[in-house]
Amino acid sequence: MDMRLLKHFLALAESLHFGRASNACHVSPSTLSRSIRQLEETLGVVLFERDNRHVVMTPHGITFLAYAREALEQWEQLRLSLQSEAQRLTGEISVYCSVTASYSFLYALLSKFRTHHPGIELKLHTGDPAEAMARVLAGEEDMAITPRPRRTPEALAFKSLTRAPLVFIAPQASAAWIPATPESPSADQWREVPMILSEAGLSREFADTWFKALGVTPQIYAQVAGHEAIVSMVGLGFGIGVVPKIVLDNSPLQERVRVLAVKPELPHYDVGLCVLERRLKSPLIRALWDEVQAR
Numbered sequence: 234m235d236m237r238l239l240k241h242f243l244a245l246a247e248s249l250h251f252g253r254a255s256n257a258c259h260v261s262p263s264t265l266s267r268s269i270r271q272l273e274e275t276l277g278v279v280l281f282e283r284d285n286r287h288v289v290m291t292p293h294g295i296t297f298l299a300y301a302r303e304a305l306e307q308w309e310q311l312r313l314s315l316q317s318e319a320q321r322l323t324g325e326i327s328v329y330c331s332v333t334a335s336y337s338f339l340y341a342l343l344s345k346f347r348t349h350h351p352g353i354e355l356k357l358h359t360g361d362p363a364e365a366m367a368r369v370l371a372g373e374e375d376m377a378i379t380p381r382p383r384r385t386p387e388a389l390a391f392k393s394l395t396r397a398p399l400v401f402i403a404p405q406a407s408a409a410w411i412p413a414t415p416e417s418p419s420a421d422q423w424r425e426v427p428m429i430l431s432e433a434g435l436s437r438e439f440a441d442t443w444f445k446a447l448g449v450t451p452q453i454y455a456q457v458a459g460h461e462a463i464v465s466m467v468g469l470g471f472g473i474g475v476v477p478k479i480v481l482d483n484s485p486l487q488e489r490v491r492v493l494a495v496k497p498e499l500p501h502y503d504v505g506l507c508v509l510e511r512r513l514k515s516p517l518i519r520a521l522w523d524e525v526q527a528r
């Protein structure tokens with residue numbers, strides 16, 4: 234059975250770029266383009282509008298995308314369950330996480346796995362942890378490292394890897410706006426502080442709640458995607474930031490900032506691995522999931 238057409242379609246749907254999609258599939262752009270035309274002819278509808286500069290998915294393309302993902306998933310599961318136990322597992326698993334999580338957890342997570350299952354190829358994508366869960370829910374990634382949300386969506390399984398305290402960080406250099414007594418914060422001390430916060434995600438929600446309890450609307454100096462760059466901006470003296478301590482501990486710029494002993498402390502959050510519950514039926518995903526020790 235040849236699933237290449239579906240794979241080519243998925244690659245183009247994900248990148249909307251013939252060059253990138255054909256690279257990802259290890260074929261030439263003209264082969265990829267032929268696959269798409271072939272699919273469109275078979276289906277009798279246009280899946281992508283394209284001109285020399287842009288590729289846009291049509292509503293038919295979007296409908297077909299859901300089918301293509303599911304068909305490939307099911308095919309993969311079937312293929313693997315037909316392989317006898319004795320045969321080694323082969324295939325691909327994609328994992329999404331922040332750069333910090335890639336330093337902190339991946340080694341423990343993957344080094345043994347790699348020895349046990351040399352035939353499984355791991356694809357790592359790094360980015361903003363605030364997006365991690367949505368990507369897994371949408372089927373764009375097989376697994377992701379993410380803060381545990383206040384309520385885990387039903388479709389997801391979650392394994393905790395660590396508890397991460399969230400901390401306020403200030404520049405080492407002095408600045409008039411750094412609160413003098415962070416252990417007893419007052420609205421007056423915090424009203425004018427330039428804050429550098431992540432633009433979304435749980436750390437942002439916790440910071441917003443903290444300010445609300447103090448009765449202050451924070452002055453947002455900058456909103457950043459992901460936590461790593463918050464350390465850089467604080468180090469430059471632009472304001473006070475909120476980051477998971479694990480991000481600070483892994484930052485090459487940690488000498489330029491210091492933790493403010495703010496009271497009340499921000500809540501801790503659980504960082505862990507998540508996967509779509511139904512994907513655990515895939516022997517590949519199951520193999521990785523079972524290897525991870527929840528902490």
Ligand SMILES: CC(=O)[C@](C)(O)C(=O)O
Binds near residue numbers: 397
């Ligand atoms: C959620 C997560 O991946 C981290 C390690 O806390 C982060 O990068 O912010």
